[in-house]
Amino acid sequence: MSDRLGTQSRIYFSTDRSIDLYELEELCDSVGWARRPLRKVRKALEHSYMVVSMWEVRGTRKRLIGFARATSDCAFNATVWDVAIRPEFQGKGLGKALMSYLISKLRRDDISNITLFADPHVVKFYGGLGFLADPEGIKGMFWYPN
Numbered sequence: 001m002s003d004r005l006g007t008q009s010r011i012y013f014s015t016d017r018s019i020d021l022y023e024l025e026e027l028c029d030s031v032g033w034a035r036r037p038l039r040k041v042r043k044a045l046e047h048s049y050m051v052v053s054m055w056e057v058r059g060t061r062k063r064l065i066g067f068a069r070a071t072s073d074c075a076f077n078a079t080v081w082d083v084a085i086r087p088e089f090q091g092k093g094l095g096k097a098l099m100s101y102l103i104s105k106l107r108r109d110d111i112s113n114i115t116l117f118a119d120p121h122v123v124k125f126y127g128g129l130g131f132l133a134d135p136e137g138i139k140g141m142f143w144y145p146n
Contacts, residue, residue, distance in 0.1 A: 008058075010058075012054075012055055017051045019064065023063070024041065027064050027066075027067055028082075030084075031087060048069040049072035049074065049078060050069060050106065051068075052102045052105070054085070054098050064086075066098045067082060068099065070102060070114075072111060075111070078106050078113070079115045096128070096129060
């Protein structure tokens with residue numbers, strides 16, 4: 001990729017969990033997510049089965065431009081959480097690339113049932129990646145404290 005000045009950038013994936021939490025929170029802010037306590041975000045990362053980040057490198061500058069994580073039973077099932085692509089990088093195939101990378105890593109670990117929860121405005125995006133509303137018609141149920 002290159003910007004208006006022709007400066008080249010490189011994009012790469014990482015599964016390193018040592019992500020700066022403030023940088024991750026800034027990414028989440030950029031997509032309009034509500035703030036979450038950093039101690040809980042740290043705990044979620046520590047207990048995730050897989051963490052994938054996407055980085056842009058331009059010269060000596062490196063910045064977080066995408067993120068996703070998955071929890072799993074380590075055998076059959078994984079659930080994808082917290083997929084985010086910085087708004088100025090959306091619509092360029094990077095969200096698809098991030099999800100494809102995550103799915104391929106999960107499949108390499110022989111996990112065959114991959115689920116996620118999608119907000120209405122991104123259902124079409126995930127449908128384009130092969131995700132279906134539950135074909136057996138099972139509806140997710142949620143319990144929240146009063």
